[in-house]
Amino acid sequence: EEQLVESGGALVQPGGSLRLSCAASGFSFSSYEMNWVRQAPGKGLEWVSYINSNNNNIDYADSVKGRFTISRDNAKNSLYLQMNSLRVEDTAVYYCARERDWGNAFDFWGQGTMVTVSS
Amino acid sequence: QSVLTQAPSVSGAPGQRVTISCTGSSSNIGAAYDVHWYQHIPGTAPKLLIYGNNNRPSGVPDRFSGSKSGTSASLAITGLQAEDEAHYYCQSYDSSLRGSVFGGGTKLTVL
Numbered sequence: 001e002e003q004l005v006e007s008g009g010a011l012v013q014p015g016g017s018l019r020l021s022c023a024a025s026g027f028s029f030s031s032y033e034m035n036w037v038r039q040a041p042g043k044g045l046e047w048v049s050y051i052n053s054n055n056n057n058i059d060y061a062d063s064v065k066g067r068f069t070i071s072r073d074n075a076k077n078s079l080y081l082q083m084n085s086l087r088v089e090d091t092a093v094y095y096c097a098r099e100r101d102w103g104n105a106f107d108f109w110g111q112g113t114m115v116t117v118s119s
Numbered sequence: 120q121s122v123l124t125q126a127p128s129v130s131g132a133p134g135q136r137v138t139i140s141c142t143g144s145s146s147n148i149g150a151a152y153d154v155h156w157y158q159h160i161p162g163t164a165p166k167l168l169i170y171g172n173n174n175r176p177s178g179v180p181d182r183f184s185g186s187k188s189g190t191s192a193s194l195a196i197t198g199l200q201a202e203d204e205a206h207y208y209c210q211s212y213d214s215s216l217r218g219s220v221f222g223g224g225t226k227l228t229v230l
Contacts, residue, residue: 035219044224045159045165045208045210045221047210050218050219059217060218061216061218095165097165102153102155102170102174103153103212104155105153105167107167107176108167110164111163111164112164
């Protein structure tokens, strides 16, 4: 069974840091491009970051550029999001999502992990 | 403000047909980038409904269909069922922003 399981969400103060993880199983993780997508309370989905299968092509939304870093370890079937200089507006459920070669469609998502930035 | 524009809500009675629209611009939908649609029930993982403008992944009923024209796209749902009550999001790629973009989402209420 294919699975994506996010972890690492927590309550953190503004200016703090957090590292999210996404553990993949049931499919060939190293063959897929991956993304992070978030949903703030009462808001819609917002794309956060993208990484290709080889770790050499990365993109970020302007709202997180310079503060967040996406990475992956194909040997551990894991995706990561290092979040620094966190702001109140980063409060959201963070999802990892698998991307197919169907014109950047996200065909499989995890259940999400909650990040709350508050003093 | 989302890059892709969707109506906040739509409703329909069981068995009826509803459409959800998604309007973009020349740097995303109008630039021939594909449009994808997702169903999201709060508290669960979003689910891919339509990819590549009008294709259904395995397991998605044919009651769901997609279309695209110019800078807009639409999701149609026929034979509405109570279980269709959810939020629906369109997604594409934007060449100016160099990343994926989502619509603001449309909440479907089945009356």
